Amino acid sequence: MKKIMNQPENIVNEMLEGLVTIHDDLVYRVPNTNVIARLAKTPNKVGLVSGGGSGHEPAHAGFVGDGMLSAAACGAVFTSPSPDQVLEAIKVADNGAGVLMIIKNYSGDIMNFDMAKELAELEDIKVDFIVVDDDIAVEDSTYTSGRRGVAGTVYVHKILGAAARSGLSLEEIKKIADDLVPNIKTLGLAIKAATVPEVGKPGFNLGDDEIEFGIGIHGEPGYRREKMKTSQEMAKELVDTLSRSISFEGNSFAILVNGMGATPLMEQYVFANDVLPLIEAKGATVAYKKLGDYMTAIDMAGISLTVLNITDPRYLEWLDESVTTIAWN
């Protein structure tokens, strides 16, 4: 393992210190926690909290800011934040109008965020939540019952963040979230595994000529391992498989091409060039496009494709609105 770090057990703490030092105009670290919160408060607006294990940077702290998240609870690498950490995020996010938690569907996250909700309710904070389960690759997985939550979560941050900024109530935002999440589907692939710093070796092994489709963002198994493919073949596999979970024909989509952490932009753009015509060939319109590292898996090389069916025209308006965060521009 070669990483730019000091002691592996301090990596999250040092990362968070670096993050708030670099971005001290936007965010701060709530003292004695691993919670990153926005500096600018929004009285009487619903607060949005997300978080999860670290290693997915810029998710989620990179999306804390005006128009997106109020706070992010950052766990150890690939490990859910504890309920007391999530509680701290809820408390700092609450502006008197309640808090919605955006949870990626992993059993540990569900359990800890739910416990935090109960603790917050004891302190008379109104809390609701949405579980994002956009990964269509597999049903049930290493850390998950049902479908995993992956890169599509970033679109949930953006859309609900804009909705919250507009002054909608917690009940209204929860309703939007319930409608939104089933319209988001993601599928990814890896060509190189990630290495958790505390572990020191890759989470799985892929041969020099192998690719795995449907991999999770913690290196959970996908649905098929094959010999290495061209970008065009990868794009076809992902679009075809997505088309069995969502109806492209006649619909309008927002897409997200997401790098997994060690995938150069050059490769992401080549892949985007292959993906877009395939989606349009399915009869869909691509109304919104985004590309880059949004939900990574430490140093995994790979890519994911997220498609959001714009069933509500407000999704597009909310995606388009400008925000002040570290990582969404």
Next chain:
Amino acid sequence: MKKIMNQPENIVNEMLEGLVTIHDDLVYRVPNTNVIARLAKTPNKVGLVSGGGSGHEPAHAGFVGDGMLSAAACGAVFTSPSPDQVLEAIKVADNGAGVLMIIKNYSGDIMNFDMAKELAELEDIKVDFIVVDDDIAVEDSTYTSGRRGVAGTVYVHKILGAAARSGLSLEEIKKIADDLVPNIKTLGLAIKAATVPEVGKPGFNLGDDEIEFGIGIHGEPGYRREKMKTSQEMAKELVDTLSRSISFEGNSFAILVNGMGATPLMEQYVFANDVLPLIEAKGATVAYKKLGDYMTAIDMAGISLTVLNITDPRYLEWLDESVTTIAWN
């Protein structure tokens, strides 16, 4: 070699197609060229052109847009764009007030941009240029006479872009550029080499426990190879070496922590956390900070540190101004 691509010889063309498809609200590709230009024109303002070999994404096309570059000429991977390509960039960038070219100091770039300048002058376009040579690692190198131009070039794009937007003349911008460049110093390191797609194997070999200080953004040799270090030790080496080329004591700096393409944000933030106190311990004030992948070397793992001595208070204003580009937010 494992890359998300099709034929290696088509990778730049397909990358540019993907880029203009994803970002069709900001930029376009000048027909039959490898030039990326901004959609919004600025009559009577000086145009800024940059470019160079591809493989440094988001540089330079990611910095085309209002407030930064007018156009970028994109060569083959790690290969200078030809004079006719640079000429096309100059022509599209010219709004009647002349064009300044921002050139990283590589012999091929100097030669081809200079020829393009001569060709443009034959068409009565006023052209001047600035050569960026911020890399303090080595004097003369594989492709360079003098110091190499690396990540500090991005700060030149930003500062001169803001100056151009403010309506300054070509002569005034050239004067600012001449004053600016000697105040920018960069030093980098690599822990894993990059692989050029058309070559298919890493440009150099580093052992599993080795690090190289002073590496260039095309994998040119650095000044010392050592056993792997901690982030703190890396930070100390870079800051100490930079302090021999620039005077920290009593001065105010903009810093840029730059990822080389395959370095996760987690590691970049850990490094930033180590670097900042060391710079302040040298008696400097850090007035502006930026971190992320700005000037990469394909899939190299590594990092660079750029320091800009803010000898003119306008540098800070110009850095702070908001712009509309793909990659600067």
